[in-house]
């Protein structure tokens with residue numbers, strides 16, 4: 001539960017910063033509104049997309065998925081709007097070099113969260129629509145092994161820092 005607590009606290013902190021201005025407009029990427037069709041107990045947060053520095057190269061997406069309750073699941077696929085194709089990757093060390101490899105399923109247990117972060121697990125985005133721009137937002141959909149889906153808005157942030165590895 002401790003990890004979940006930290007995730008929730010992080011989300012609240014972001015919410016506070018984002019809602020600092022007087023009219024309380026909905027904030028894209030905020031966990032509360034971001035998971036309209038998540039299975040019970042599952043929450044997506046911190047979804048963001050990094051564009052490639054050079055058009056035509058892959059982008060990358062990161063997010064955190066947590067499960068407060070319910071049966072163990074595994075993440076089967078992650079789709080991102082405006083990306084033609086995606087792959088789940090993990091970063092590994094081979095000798096002295098860092099590289100990455102595709103993964104097919106990532107387990108998610110009750111009371112745990114899985115973070116997709118730079119230097120760790122991430123979603124590679126191939127055939128990105130060149131119309132996608134900095135500060136746009138796109139829908140990110142996580143599909144679990146049983147067919148359940150969870151969605152969040154992913155904000156387009158900086159350029160892809162993992163690009164050199166491909």
Ligand SMILES: [Cu+2]
Pocket residue numbers: 089090100101122123124162
């Ligand atoms: Cu990768």
